[in-house]
Amino acid sequence: MDLMEKLEILTDAAKYDAACTSSGVKRSSRAGYIGNTSSSVMGCCHTFSADGRCVTLLKVLLTNRCVYDCKYCVNRCSNDTRRAAFTPAELAELTIQFYRRNYIEGLFLSSGVCRSPDYTMEQMIAALRILREEYRFNGYIHAKTIPGAAPELVTALGLLADRLSVNIELPSEQGLKTLAPSKTKDAILRPMGQIRDGVRENKQEIAKYRHAPRFAPAGQSTQMIVGATADTDRHILSLTQGLYRRYGLKRVFFSAYVPVVEHSLLPSLDTKPPLLREHRLYQADWLLRFYGFQAEELLDETNPNFDPLLDPKCHWALCHPAFFPVEVQRAGLEELLRVPGIGPVSARRILTARRETVLDFTDLKKLGVVLKRAQYFVVCKGRYLEGLRFSPQTLPRQLAAVERKDLPTAETEQLSLFG
């Protein structure tokens, strides 16, 4: 089988993984080595595929042969599909040549479980070792640990990669039991805990010995599939929050379930991927990470799922009318961040600018505030924007109208407006 065909098969098999970032570690270039990872804080998108997702790493599987039979997965052993495997040398050469041409920022390596978790991890380690040691590749590597592999293999992988990830896959143990019987919650969480502890210990070692080898310097991330099981948004979001707090994850990715296989336990093949739901979860994830929100504030028992027509921040604002309006001249950073239409960047600009000027609405627009949303929640010099008309009854409709044109159409069309 030639390289072109292998690349096609192993990309196709890897593309449902959502994670694709090259952020979290700054490592400058070194004489005699290829590349660096210091491009910028946000990482670096090298292109965007036709589905609008950022491509920053060469995202492939080492092999799509797999001994497991997870029901939701294209690579499950009972699926009749073409199988292929890169040799470690082929993969290293491909990565280097793509990197030199500035196609990619590095490699994202995952794999089907070939023979056993340990054997698979050993193959991945061999490939990364060639890349790091023979080709002297100094760019970004994200590696996926295989659930059930021995702890010393996880350690070896972490010393070669910048970021490690263990996929949660399904947000509840019940889901795992029915759809991925060979994976257990414990087999997933144990390596996560190991990576967390490894990163912590490594920090202390580096403080003591400057040249101590780096263990997963860009931390770890995970992803879960949304829409394959009946879990609520509330469950997913509090799980996410727990992962950030207990396991110190850098990112949690959500992947709208794309039906790729027919199975009685799964949504049927003509189901559309729940893109809007995934979008809402990401919005909420941002609120947790950058806006100081808690999962419990966004969803509760009576409202276990996000409103498809309103983003989570607007939804929170509508549920807390007593918090508003916010006076931009005096409000603190935390308060400003709660206003729909104000983000971390514009909030900080407001803090800077108001030391010198008394702000009005034209100033806010120049500072990057999205007035279409913010106007209902802020006052300048004690006044709302002139000519603004709204009431608690009309506001949900007005806010939904702002966003509607940007949402995935298929899903919103099916919903009637506040029926």
Add this chain to the structure above:
Amino acid sequence: MDTAYRYDGSLEGFFCCIFAIYVNKEPPACFQTADDPQPTLFPVRWVDTDAAQAQRILNSLVKRSVQAKELVVKGFLTCAPDREMMLYRFIRALYDEGPGLLRRLSDDAVYPLSKAVRHLEGEVQLLRGFVRFSEFDGVLAGEIRPKNRVLPLLRPHFCARMREETFLLYDRTHLEGLFYQAGQWRILPMEDFQMAAPDGRELQFRRLWRKFYDTVAIEARLNPKLRMTHMPKRYWDTMTEFQEDTAVLPEG
């Protein structure tokens, strides 16, 4: 009396115009460069570029605020149509009001400049990813057509990332090229540059990349509008994934 200032188009030349404005107490009506002298009703003053004068202006900016100097130097690289007047208004306000001006983000002397610089920096950030190199006998070459003069800001990034390589990055909009070899770099004016025909190995990697690019998209999620938001079409021309194999493999 308002005067049209004509200079050589360099940053030093522009600083000398600022110097001349203050020395002669003649506010500018407009700025013109030597290669684009438009007829004007205002009296025209030609300003010679003098490194010492330019340095004095630069020092005086740094003395007021390092951040302001950064903004001016970057502002000069932007594609804002009236960038010299915009910079002049900013510098004047800075001298009049002091460094507190920099916090007045919505001020008419600051906002247009910081907006133009944000546009420049945004384009730099995108191009760090979107630049594509091809290999010709061990030398890498790439071409971009940016709106802003991004090469000076892309330089540190690519020189670090490709430290062991020899490369050329050509800016077709502003007709200049960044050359790098063995730790040394130059940005030089370059009237034209044509990429040589790729060899078999280069073509093979281009094809592999296109195969990867086409395969990695998920059909059920196709979203051309979202792709265009993140990656405006004007960048596509110079990107490998959107190019056809025009060159034919050399015989034999």
